[in-house]
Amino acid sequence: MRSVEMFVGAGGLGIGVGLAGFEPVAVMDWDRWACDTLRENKANGLHPIMHWPIHEGDVRFFDFSGIEGDVDLVSGGPPCQPFSMGGRHRAFLDDRDMFPQAIRAVRELAPRAFIFENVKGLTRASFANYLEYIHLQLTYPELAILPEEEWLHHLTRLEDHHTHGAEDGLRYRVVKQVLNAADYGVPQRRERVLFVGFRADTGIRWHFPTQTHSRDALLWSQWRSGVYWDLHEVAQKDRPDGGKAKARAEKLIEKPTLAPWSTVRDAIRDLPDPELQPEAAASFHDHRFQPGARSYPGHTGSPLDEPAKTLKAGVHGVPGGENMLRRTDGTIRYFTIRESARLQTFPDDMVFHGSWTETMRQLGNAVPVDLARIVAVGVREKLEALV
Structure with missing residues (x-):
């Protein structure tokens, strides 16, 4: 199955997705050190990185129309830096927030499924509106923000669209949950919020993997x-x-x-x-x-x-x-x-490129490979059942 991996970093989520059986047609990140890590392991023949088409650069300038054929999965961990939720702040213009690019990829590629992850802090009460905003954008990716539109106004339009029960256009059934990696056998208490969505026309029903540890x-x-x-x-x-x-x-x-x-x-x-x-x-x-x-x-x-x-x-x-x-x-x-x-x-x-502090930064930003693999296997099994 074909995938696109965004904001790959050191590759924790991407490797897990690859081990679950997805083959990326594009892997991207802007960070030079992280890309050097991936290129070095690709040259060393490390599975599954050895087959990755790595693109170093700003995802905002990546042309998804150059990807030919259907894409089964889009995955990644879009950076989402804290910012004020009050007033008329236009969060979509914050250069640190990459969720708009993740949503753009879903809109332009229309994959059968997606997996996005982020820090647990995104679920804090102070970010409740923005968390719902992300959820609704992923549900209706074609209902895009308008030029100069403030994000709170866009949220209102999405809410209206959602409560109207619209069935037309590109839609996804999205679930989100905070998972503790230790509950799945990872030797680390690491909590991440994951968004998993399936295109509505697949009719797939899905739930997060059951705790094993x-x-x-x-x-x-x-x-x-x-x-x-x-x-x-x-x-x-x-x-x-x-x-x-x-x-x-x-x-x-x-x-x-x-x-x-x-x-x-x-x-x-x-x-x-x-x-x-x-x-x-x-x-x-x-x-x-x-x-x-x-x-x-x-x-x-x-x-x-x-x-x-x-x-x-x-x-x-x-x-x-x-x-x-x-x-x-x-x-x-x-x-x-x-x-x-x-x-x-x-x-x-696997080897890591850069100084000790740089390498530890890559590792500290990563999703545990085993947690990613477990979630991605569950997604793949549902997609395979459609064939």
């Missing part, structure tokens, strides 16, 4: 059965005290039916500690110790035996106090590039 199952395996510690060969004296987690586990009546959340230890168990074992760590690509980690209130690192906290990009690289590992003895250090890639479920043979 849980915190309670992890707590059971750690503090009730002990299977977790046995698996990792952690002696009693080397285990954390458990605290509130252990107390919660003791209140569980039955063994949870879902799989346990994956932890940082699960993700990096075979990687030598780059600070304590630098020579052994050197044999792993992008696995070098980065000094300077410091802990302060609210930024205490990710415990080894829990899913990682959300990896963050920061405006100028790694933000202070974030993206750190906290060992069971309380000591901390930054995650390496390789460890961060593991936490984002990128393939081990």
Whole structure:
């Protein structure tokens, strides 16, 4: 099935979509470092990047009419920077907001389905109107904003059109939901809002994938059965005290039916500690110790035996106090590039281009590959059922 990937970045969503069986006819991003990462992995023959037609440049100037044939899926993570929702602010003129370009792609390509993702912050109450605005534009992409029209007026027209029950023109059935990547086996508590839509004429009914992993199952395996510690060969004296987690586990009546959340230890168990074992760590690509980690209130690192906290990009690289590992003895250090890639479920043979801070920015902006794959597989299965 043919796809178009927008705002690809380091490729988390795009790789997941590719692993689900979609073949892109165009992959685009404006960021030079991210495109260099993709080009390097393409040259190295990394699947599925090796087949990607990569376009570096501003998506606002991309001509979708040059794509021949039908497109089954458009996907991507359009940047959507915070801005004031009050007054007569015309959000569509904000150069940082790329949702209008995602909607343009849907309007011009008329794919059978789309997948777009963004940060959970988009669902904050202060953005409620704009979130609904995005939803309605994706539902009726042909009802485009007029020249010089303010976005609030456009929202009113969309609402009128929607309540009128219009059935003509290009329409999509759109669902949105905040998903926690840890609930799907990713070793990171990372919440993203996803929009999935199917063209109305397909008649497809769809829901987001059911949660497969849980915190309670992890707590059971750690503090009730002990299977977790046995698996990792952690002696009693080397285990954390458990605290509130252990107390919660003791209140569980039955063994949870879902799989346990994956932890940082699960993700990096075979990687030598780059600070304590630098020579052994050197044999792993992008696995070098980065000094300077410091802990302060609210930024205490990710415990080894829990899913990682959300990896963050920061405006100028790694933000202070974030993206750190906290060992069971309380000591901390930054995650390496390789460890961060593991936490984002990128393939081990993928390399990243740029400095440490630049690479961590790419990783901090990415969608976990496994989460993207799971959602995209669900979309593909519905599209295949139409054939």
